[in-house]
Amino acid sequence: MRMKRAAAFTLAGLMAVSMTACGSGNGGSAKGSTSDSTEETKNEAAATAGKKDASEKLVVWTLADDLKQFAERYCEKNPDVQIETVTIAPADYPTKIQTAMRGKQTTPDIIVGEPQMLEDMYEAGYFEDLDQEPYNAQDYADKIVDYVWDVGKDADGVQRAISYQITPCGVFYRRDIAEKVFGTDDPEEIGNMFQDYDTILSTGETLRDAGYKIFASDMEMTYFSGDSAWVEDGKLKIDQARMDYLDSCVKLYQNDMTAYVAQWSTTWYQAMGGSVPVIDKETNVWDETEMEEAAENGKTTEIFAYGLPAWGVVTMRDHVGDLSGKWGVCAGPAYGFSGGTYIGISALSEKKELAWDFLKFCTLTEETLDWWIEASQGDVVSYLPCLEKHKEDENTVYGGEKLYQFFLEQAEGIDYSKVTKYDKKINDAWAAAIDSIKTGEKSKEDAVDEFYDVVASTYPEIEIQR
């Protein structure tokens, strides 16, 4: 009897402990996705904007905090409207929308999506057709940067969503190091040193010999690797640029040109504001004592460049510290973009007219976007007249470079037809292949073979020619 009871208590104790253990992870879920905004303005935003007794109410489900600020501003101008903004973590956003749309809910009125979510959302018919009356979105086609306009179109070319921002990628580099090593800090000339993967490798070697590292991680060029489509006519395609990218990642790693840290890791951020300890392949960057030993040995290095989308302007600004003003931005080996919040109207909304007015306010109103450029301090909008107007604005964190002009040029080069809905998973598999090659775990052939296997099992509908 006693044994049985004791056993029961032990079991209960174990269950309780395991539940706590599982549960406490909740707060930390859903990392990885990013969007942009600033710390200065975000604190003011409340969940519900406008007066409580307003005659009309709009419900917005969003991924990032930005739309809250837009909502506040909209309610200031339209006192008879109340806007409720619900912010949902990006990892759970598709689930939340999916269930709500299944349940034929008439709220939310406004829904959003990041580029990689959009195609599935278009297919499921969640977004209202913006080409029809009374919206006539195509009237505004020439006001928005082309690639953004295209991302907002579904497979049949119908406009479904519009974004207020553009997210083209650039290479962020240290002006002071460029001056020392190359004798110039001109974005044009530095851009030439990143024009293709071979040049990047030789640039990396020059920097290594001068005691610097070209990148913190070897994945910095990943935003630029999408120069061709992964899938064309239902066939998987690996063109030369993909292979070059693979080779360059492996060489960057094996020839000691990076600081061997992972993107978005502690040291990766640290390097934005100064020197980081030199470590070799064997040092574990997550191990505090090993890192301290490396620092005590007096060996430190500085990182020359990062590859980041336009929202990196804001991320980097928060981490540069004393190096403010010593960074610059130049073009990478190809055009690319990453992220961005695309706003559309729910097909089930009962307040489509009001929703369209809000959407227009956020994406197609010059006055709003002028305000947003001020409020966000560096976010790059998609509305062309605004970009024109701010073309000459200089960003002091980046040595007075005219960033709006730069990103507009980059955005114009983006060819959205090369983006497919398979990209996210295929890119992940490709990155895994690169990882196993660079660490010597697998030969190149084995790794690429395994990459094919992964794609084949994830997307059986894609035809693969090995």
Place this chain on the structure above:
Amino acid sequence: MAAKAKKSILYIILILLAVICLMPFALMMVNATRSGSEIVHSFTLIPSNALAQNWETVSGYFDLFKGILNSLIVSVPATLLSSYFSAMAAYGLVMYKFKGNKFISGVIIIFMMIPGQLSMIGFYDLITKMHMIDTYWPLILPAIAAPGTVFFLRQYCEGALQPALIEAARMDGAKEIYIFHKIILPLMSPGIATMAIGAFIGSWNSYLIPLILLNTPEKFTLPVMIASLNASTDITANQGAIYLAVAISVIPILIVFAFCSKYIIGSISAGGVKE
């Protein structure tokens, strides 16, 4: 001497385990006082001075105390319902002999094995048809049927209850429901308390179901609110605020655990019939 050495080794191991258990909590408290930028830049146990700033960020996003209140409104009734009805079911299965008893017990065990996520879409559709979206009812009422709890309490009843006890009560003229309330519930209370802790923590931490069922920000439970900090701006900017919100949200769980664990330990040796 050997015994002493043995004891010290035991203590060293226990202290080590305690440190491993408490370390994440200590880190959470320390990180709650640091800014997002500091957190991604280095790792330390020395508190910084960004506590007020983190608090401002948190309260800028939502009312944390409203979230705690909402979570309590869901968790407390859910825990009470789950405990009471599971105890009743377990007692019935153990003490009454009726046809299908074994079958029902088997079904309960099978239902224990089915993960909740599987039935989520169906559950959502059902709730929509019942017009209970955006209310707390679908979060509270399903707690009545808790197969895991029934299973555990059934085992517990088999060990802790003697048929003689109930027969004696019946002989004295007590009604069945009276017997359950006055005699059985107190006897089962250690087991119920154990399961109540689990039920409370599960309900308090539940994220996906409230996220899907609740639409109004004011009605969000704590985990859903905290996750919205994750959703906004640069991933690093809100790190400190997230730690702070999580640290505060853990407090009620600690209180419940402290309260209930005393109860469990105190009544482990209690029993109605001498063995």
